[in-house]
Amino acid sequence: MTELEHKRPAAPVPAEWTYAPAPEGREIVRLEERYGLFVGGEWLEPHSGEHYATISPANEEPLAEVAQAGSEDVALAVEAARDAFENGWSRLAPAGRAKYLFRIARILQERAREFAVLESLNGGKPIRESRDVDVPLAAAHFFYYAGWADKLEYAFPNRRPRPIGVAGQIIPWNFPLLMLAWKIAPALAAGNTVVLKPAETTPLTALLFCDVLRQAELPPGVVNIVTGDGRTGAELVKHPGVDKIAFTGSTEVGKAIQRELAGTGKKLTLELGGKAANVVFDDAALDQAVEGIVNGIYFNQGHVCCAGSRLFIQESIHEPLIAKLKRRLTTLRVGEPLDKNTDVGAINSRQQLEKIRELVAAGEEEGAEIYQPPCRLPEKGYWFAPTVFTNVAQSYRIAQEEIFGPVLSTLTFRTPEEAVEKANNTAYGLSAGVWTEKGSRILWMAQHLRAGVVWGNTYNRFDPASPFGGYKESGFGREGGRHGLEPYLQFDGKAETFGG
Amino acid sequence: MKAAQRLHVRKTYKLFIGGAFPRSESGRTYEAEGQNVARASRKDVRDAVKAARAAQSKWAGATAYNRGQVLYRVAEMLEGRAADLAPLCSGRAEVEHAIDRVVWYAGWADKLAQVLGSSNPVSGPYFNFTVPEPTGVVGVLAPEEPALAGLVSRLCPILVGGNAAVVAASESKPLAAIELAEVLATSDIPGGVVNILTGLKSELAPALAAHLDVNALDLTSADGESAELERLAAANVKRVVRGDADGQSPWEIAAFVELKTVWHPIGL
Numbered sequence: 169m170t171e172l173e174h175k176r177p178a179a180p181v182p183a184e185w186t187y188a189p190a191p192e193g194r195e196i197v198r199l200e201e202r203y204g205l206f207v208g209g210e211w212l213e214p215h216s217g218e219h220y221a222t223i224s225p226a227n228e229e230p231l232a233e234v235a236q237a238g239s240e241d242v243a244l245a246v247e248a249a250r251d252a253f254e255n256g257w258s259r260l261a262p263a264g265r266a267k268y269l270f271r272i273a274r275i276l277q278e279r280a281r282e283f284a285v286l287e288s289l290n291g292g293k294p295i296r297e298s299r300d301v302d303v304p305l306a307a308a309h310f311f312y313y314a315g316w317a318d319k320l321e322y323a324f325p326n327r328r329p330r331p332i333g334v335a336g337q338i339i340p341w342n343f344p345l346l347m348l349a350w351k352i353a354p355a356l357a358a359g360n361t362v363v364l365k366p367a368e369t370t371p372l373t374a375l376l377f378c379d380v381l382r383q384a385e386l387p388p389g390v391v392n393i394v395t396g397d398g399r400t401g402a403e404l405v406k407h408p409g410v411d412k413i414a415f416t417g418s419t420e421v422g423k424a425i426q427r428e429l430a431g432t433g434k435k436l437t438l439e440l441g442g443k444a445a446n447v448v449f450d451d452a453a454l455d456q457a458v459e460g461i462v463n464g465i466y467f468n469q470g471h472v473c474c475a476g477s478r479l480f481i482q483e484s485i486h487e488p489l490i491a492k493l494k495r496r497l498t499t500l501r502v503g504e505p506l507d508k509n510t511d512v513g514a515i516n517s518r519q520q521l522e523k524i525r526e527l528v529a530a531g532e533e534e535g536a537e538i539y540q541p542p543c544r545l546p547e548k549g550y551w552f553a554p555t556v557f558t559n560v561a562q563s564y565r566i567a568q569e570e571i572f573g574p575v576l577s578t579l580t581f582r583t584p585e586e587a588v589e590k591a592n593n594t595a596y597g598l599s600a601g602v603w604t605e606k607g608s609r610i611l612w613m614a615q616h617l618r619a620g621v622v623w624g625n626t627y628n629r630f631d632p633a634s635p636f637g638g639y640k641e642s643g644f645g646r647e648g649g650r651h652g653l654e655p656y657l658q659f660d661g662k663a664e665t666f667g668g
Numbered sequence: 669m670k671a672a673q674r675l676h677v678r679k680t681y682k683l684f685i686g687g688a689f690p691r692s693e694s695g696r697t698y699e700a701e702g703q704n705v706a707r708a709s710r711k712d713v714r715d716a717v718k719a720a721r722a723a724q725s726k727w728a729g730a731t732a733y734n735r736g737q738v739l740y741r742v743a744e745m746l747e748g749r750a751a752d753l754a755p756l757c758s759g760r761a762e763v764e765h766a767i768d769r770v771v772w773y774a775g776w777a778d779k780l781a782q783v784l785g786s787s788n789p790v791s792g793p794y795f796n797f798t799v800p801e802p803t804g805v806v807g808v809l810a811p812e813e814p815a816l817a818g819l820v821s822r823l824c825p826i827l828v829g830g831n832a833a834v835v836a837a838s839e840s841k842p843l844a845a846i847e848l849a850e851v852l853a854t855s856d857i858p859g860g861v862v863n864i865l866t867g868l869k870s871e872l873a874p875a876l877a878a879h880l881d882v883n884a885l886d887l888t889s890a891d892g893e894s895a896e897l898e899r900l901a902a903a904n905v906k907r908v909v910r911g912d913a914d915g916q917s918p919w920e921i922a923a924f925v926e927l928k929t930v931w932h933p934i935g936l
Contacts, residue, residue, distance in 0.1 A: 308791070327919070419905070426902035431895025438905065595904065614930045624932040631790035635798050639926050640883070641905045646927055649788055651798065661917050 187501070190508040192295045197286045199372070202233040205241055205395065206378040208248035209388025215240040220397075222371055225292035226505050226514040226549040234371045237394040242363070242403040245392040249334040249361040250409055252389030258331055258359050260387075262318035269314030269356060271384040276307035276349075279380065283373055287345055288505040290372040292514030292550070293468050295506050305630055306349035309648075312632035313353035316653055320358065323650050327659040331359030332435060333411035335656065336404040339374075340417045341367035341516050342471040342572075348374050350647045351414055352391060353632075358656035360412070361390045365404055368397040369517045402428075410434065414655065416473070419570075419596070419641050437645025437655040439473065439637055441570040442598030445591030446476030446627060447581075447613065450485045452603035456625065458492045461576070464601060464627040466500060466512050466554050470574040471520070473642075474599035476627055478567060479578040480587050486580050490558060497541040497554050504546070512574060515550040524552050524573035531557050531566035536577070562593060570596070584609065588616045597639030601627045620646070681705045681842070683712060683866060684849035686719030687859015698867065701756075705842050708865035713834065713875040716863035720805045720832035721881055723860025728802045728830035736777030739828060742855045743770040749851055756844040757816035766820040772916050773824035780829065780921050793934045800925035802830035803907060804883035807876035809869060811889040811913040815841035818913055819848060822886055823862065825911070825920035834863045834882070836872040873897055880904045884924055888913050 202219060204211035214235040221230040237245070257265070276283065280303045287298040320329045335355045339347035344366060355362050366374035374393050381391055394400055398421075405413055405425050412435040415425050419440040429436055446464050448457050464476025481489050505513035515521040532538055536557040545551040555575040560567050566577045581587040591600060600619040602610050610624040620638045623629060630636065635646040645655045682689040683706050694709035708716075727735070746753070746767045754760045781799055788796040806826045811818030815838050826833050837845035849864045865872055873893070877885055877900035884907040887894050901908050909923045 423902045423905060426905065427899045430898030430902065440905065610932065614928070620926065620928060622928065622930045624930065626794065626931055626933050629790070629792070629794060629931050631788070631792070631796070633788045634790050634796050634931070635786075635788070635927055635929050637927070639928075643905060644907050649798065649929075650786060651927055659919070661912065661915070661919060 187509045189504075191504065192285055192288075192506045192508055194285050194289060194506060196282045197289065199232045203235060203371070203375050203395070205235050205237050205245065206375070206393040207241070207245045208251070208392065212241070212244065214238060222290060222369065224289050224549070225369070225516050226546070228548055231290060231372065234375070234395045237365075237396040237400045237403070239403045242394055242400065242407055243409075245363045245394050246334055246336075246407050246409040248389040248392050249363050252387060253331070253333055253361040256387055257361050257390050262320070262359070265356060265359060266314045266317035268384055268386050269310050269317060269353060272380055272386070273307045273310035273314060275380045275383050276303065276310065280304065280307065283345055283376065285506065286376055287373050288513065291341065291344055291370045292505050292516055294510040294513045295508055296510065297468060302343055302346045305632070306345045309346070309349040309353045309632040313357035313653075316650075317357040317359075320653065320657065323653055324657065324659060327661065329358070329657040329659055332656060332658050333360060334409060335360045335362050335412045335414060336407065336410040337362055337364040338401045338404065338413070338415045338417065339364065339366055341370040342468060342473070344370040345373040345377065347416055348377060350416075354647070354652045355414075355656045356390065358653055360656050363392045363394060363404060363410070365394050365396065365401050371395040405429065412436070412656065414645075415439070422643060435655065438643035439645070439647060440598075440641065440643040441596055442473045442475070442638065442642050443478055443568065443570050443594045443596045444474055444476050444599040444601065444619065445478045445480055445617070446601035447480040447587045447591060447603065448482065448485070448489060449602075449604035449606070449609065450482040451605045452625075453605065454485065454489055454492060457489070457603040458496050460601065460603060460625070460627040461493060462496055462500070465576045466574050467628050469512055469515055469552070471516055471572055472628065474621060474628065475572075476599075476601050477571060477576060478591070479576055480581050480590060481578060482587075483580045483582050490556075490578065493556060494539055494541070497539075497556065500541065500543070500554050502543045502545060502551065502553060512554055515552050515573065518550055520572065521550040521552060524571055524575060527566055527569060527571045528555060528575055531560070531564060531577070534561070534564045534566070536560045536564060536566060562590060568594065584613065588613065592618045595641040598642035599623070681846050681866065683708055684846070684853070684862070684864040685712065685716045686723070686863065687853060689849070689853075692867070700839070701841060701843050703843060705846075705866045708867035708872060710871065710875040712865055713872055713879065716834040716865055717805060717879050717881050719860040720834050720863055723858050724802070724805055724830075724832035727832060727858055727861045732778035732781070735828065735830065736774045738856045739770060739774035739777065739824070742852065742857065743767050743774065745851045745855045746770065749847065753816060753844060753847055756847050757841075758814055762814050762817050766817045769817065769820055769916055770824055773828045773921075776918060776921060777828050780918060780925075783918055784922055784925060784927070788929070790931075795932050795934055796929065798927050798929045800829065800922070801928050803924050803926055804831060805881060806831045806833050806884045806886060806924055807879070807882045808833050808835045808886040809873055809889050810835050810837050810845065812838045812840050814914060815844035816848065818889070819845055821914050821916065822888060822911070826886070826924050827857070827861065829921050829925045831884075831924050832861045834876060835865065836869050836876065837864050837866045839867070839869050842866040874900060877901045877906070878903060882906060884909060886911065
């Protein structure tokens with residue numbers, strides 16, 4: 169970035185700069201009218217007979233009826249998982265486990281388009297993301313952990329790694345299929361069986377995944393899927409037959425689970441909320457940084473626990489960076505998730521939309537300055553325009569609380585020490601970003617930021633080989649990589665954290 | 669001439685906070701092993717956590733080689749005090765066992781990142797690595813027995829990873845812990861990295877478990893009331909650790925580290 173470029177006025181954006189619609193066809197998805205619970209390889213009706221409608225958040229259109237699992241249903245699922253664990257899965261040759269997981273990876277790749285469309289339909293995320301990120305990464309996760317299944321003794325030498333038993337897994341609505349893969353792949357590779365509860369609002373790809381399991385001929389009961397709201401999750405956490413709980417979701421619910429499990433001896437891993445700092449120094453490549461900032465906070469509508477929701481800008485570049493960022497925001501295309509040109513899709517649920525609105529209102533009330541690019545939001549469905557706040561104080565709610573929406577709070581700093589102090593001034597510690605051309609400074613910052621993942625000159629990158637998880641109140645335990653196996657194993661010798 | 673028998677100078681048993689030896693701010697004591705021992709209060713817990721937090725980052729920032737040498741120095745100091753320590757625990761053998769344990773852990777300081785960390789082959793042009801970092805401030809309920817080896821076995825894996833500790837010492841046999849504090853005070857462990865509180869665990873443990881600036885809680889030696897402590901620990905998502913009361917393993921160190929993964933693009 170030269171002086172000259174700083175001074176050059178930004179090129180005006182044409183007022184009517186539009187793309188022709190490029191909708192991805194949805195015919196590839198065949199939905200049932202009503203889904204049961206996937207227990208012991210079969211579809212069961214919930215004891216209560218209770219179902220609820222799952223919708224498309226982009227237009228509130230009902231997509232299917234799904235079952236609300238109650239305590240009897242959860243008990244049946246745990247029983248099926250226990251039975252599968254005792255009578256086969258844990259005694260299957262590890263290479264056999266590996267092959268099942270490889271099969272699942274391949275089938276996900278083969279049916280990738282179907283999963284991508286369904287993910288966008290049910291969750292509201294742009295097809296570009298579900299097609300290019302969620303689904304390929306989910307398949308990659310199964311492929312990665314497949315290879316570990318028969319190599320566990322090399323991952324943990326001298327520890328005699330053994331499966332734990334039945335894992336209860338509760339996943340969020342922001343990356344429904346990907347979070348399913350993050351949970352199921354390492355659990356199965358380690359030799360456990362699973363009862364998984366998808367999020368209330370996004371159960372459909374998990375239910376379609378049951379068909380992948382059928383095609384893979386996975387033995388019945390190894391994976392059981394129970395749908396429902398928070399009550400179903402609570403039943404799963406409480407069930408005495410579950411040996412391990414893995415939860416991804418809010419810090420509030422994570423704490424409640426940790427309390428609930430106190431004294432039970434059950435193992436627990438928590439991947440909770442975040443309020444990540446994305447720190448831009450004055451020597452950063454500003455245009456790249458702007459792309460990283462946008463990817464950091466508007467990817468998946470900001471429904472990302474590691475979203476770069478607090479932008480820290482070195483004072484000397486505050487003005488030019490904010491100007492570039494605002495200009496970039498005007499080119500973001502908000503709208504139909506199934507349109508291949510869409511950058512920002514629908515907010516996942518009415519409840520989440522209300523939470524975002526509440527926090528944004530609080531930001532304005534507390535004195536922050538709001539910017540939203542001009543964009544036409546669809547009339548039906550749940551939508552929120554990409555938002556940038558300037559003039560934000562550290563104490564504002566929008567600088568402290570996780571918004572989980574397309575809302576960026578910007579703050580400034582002068583020195584690296586100040587940036588670190590401000591960035592670490594949060595109860596969370598999931599992720600952080602650093603933008604600078606100076607290598608030693610990236611490493612210094614990476615060392616001092618208290619977060620489980622630090623992205624230098626990039627943001628929101630994920631890979632099955634890369635461990636992911638938080639410091640402090642962002643949770644404990646890691647998902648991904650060799651480290652991601654550990655929570656699903658027990659070992660000789662002691663030294664186990666609650667998180668395992 | 670028959671010398672009058674010299675009256676020896678007794679020791680006042682105090683707490684160890686921030687490298688100093690204060691009495692309990694509450695002014696209370698309790699009797700253990702025939703001595704009046706300071707009975708720390710919740711306020712002492714808070715002071716100790718504050719001292720630990722203040723000392724932790726410098727300790728973590730020391731090079732691994734340096735931390736290893738400082739821990740080795742603790743073993744040297746223990747060796748010199750072995751005769752004093754022996755009567756305060758089960759005897760000479762326990763002291764030697766404890767010294768050897770410190771030496772064993774001292775040697776881990778500059779190796780644990782190689783065993784616990786990794787470089788990760790992500791599918792893209794990125795350099796990606798995972799390193800262990802200290803969890804921060806750790807609250808420890810020391811084993812009641814062995815009075816010395818138990819405490820040393822729990823402290824070493826916490827310290828070698830770069831954490832600071834606040835210890836609730838053995839309630840029934842606290843003298844070895846105070847003697848150890850004197851050893852630590854004359855070693856090169858920075859003041860505040862280890863803080864030792866004597867008193868009633870029923871008072872100290874809940875205060876440690878609930879403290880929002882404590883990152884991890886070692887419940888290896890908690891008995892009956894551990895469910896309640898675990899519940900309190902959830903207030904700030906503490907890592908609750910159950911290790912080996914008298915064992916050594918790199919996985920004991922692993923229980924007190926966080927794993928940080930760093931990404932950077934590779935390109936021209």
